[in-house]
Amino acid sequence: MAQRTREDALSRERIVEAAVELLDAAGERGLTFRTLTERLATGPGAIYWHVANKAELLDAATDSLISDALAVDPTGSPEEEIRVLALGLFEAIARHPWLSTQLAVQLSRSPWGSVTPRIFESIGQRVSALGVPEATWFTATSALAHYIFGAAGQNAANVRVLDGVDRAEFLHAAASAWEDLDSGEFPFMKSIAGQVREHDDREQFLTGIDLILTGITAQGRD
């Protein structure tokens, strides 16, 4: 193979970039060392020169996207900044659905590795500015963070399923399926089926954030 020129030289950045593209295009199954070397026109050894292993590559891809979402300019009330932050993470995960699984895997591998502390720090700074007792900060931050990633993951999963399907049609079919459920076994799912038909994902997500914010300030008062 010809000598690489300065322009198409490999680098950790270019590898991570290509990995993100493959993940976006075909999910976690779309990223293998075969597809990656093909796209970068190189061999596995070249990639291992820049990156220790696949786990590190996935971590780097996750890190770069989460960092972008965490960069919120401080121009609002703590509540407002929390909403902006939450929505930014929600949308990053909607755009890159594989982030959801990847964050869970990364968390299980090293709970207080590089991503989690940065997320907690970012949310926690705003929580501590809410004026609630310091003893409640960690629980409050934790409730927000877990809700954000859980709800965003659920949404991302829906987005994946909806890929190429008409959204309204799908929701209608899903809601109808729930309404037809055995009311002995699934009375709750049956009762909320109607709401599903015409809800707005972002709006519903933010309603959840507000619910938790209400809990934080209410609990902070007793």
Next chain:
Amino acid sequence: MAQRTREDALSRERIVEAAVELLDAAGERGLTFRTLTERLATGPGAIYWHVANKAELLDAATDSLISDALAVDPTGSPEEEIRVLALGLFEAIARHPWLSTQLAVQLSRSPWGSVTPRIFESIGQRVSALGVPEATWFTATSALAHYIFGAAGQNAANVRVLDGVDRAEFLHAAASAWEDLDSGEFPFMKSIAGQVREHDDREQFLTGIDLILTGITAQGRD
């Protein structure tokens, strides 16, 4: 190989049981068709006769454990039952840390597959008994469910890391590491480091549940 007797005959149940044992012993990496066939003294073909593929096997293993945790006898206030339910799931995930990753994967594969609706149903039934407006049910249930799985996953990850390590010693070291953090970059993590040193995992988890319950009833009132 000798003919199987009635006693050691293979069955879907026995296979799932063995899979859970392998996952408990060595995490998701511990379960392969090689280790599974070895433990069951059989060949891969025999397993594929009872189970479609590895994903279905993992789903079945997850299902069986989550079902147990969802079986709460209805002898309390909705709030109390929600706490029992939440703690049951928390402890199931602490005992089987691989459940956390597995639930995320399963969610991403089929968001409204078999597990999610049962969890939402179980929590949702109690939420609807709280006496808050029906319009808030879904968001409230969603906030609870995502917090439970997120916090339980975080805890499970900690449990994994703590395996074989002295808990108090580890927490002390971790807290000290945070206190030493650059206060310019991680002021929040630094400020809560002290709390980490002597918190009780279950107690802190339930405080989060109560925070969300407070939010649900407070928001339901306006």
Next chain:
DNA sequence: ACCTGAACACCGTTCAAGT
């Protein structure tokens, strides 16, 4: 210092053959 590419160990899955 950086890259090549063949080779290795291991994985999930298939399937013709047995009982």
Next chain:
DNA sequence: ACCTGAACACCGTTCAAGT
């Protein structure tokens, strides 16, 4: 109907060899 076990395609990773 249920099981056996060799074989297949594919995966992440290594490493001697090149420039």
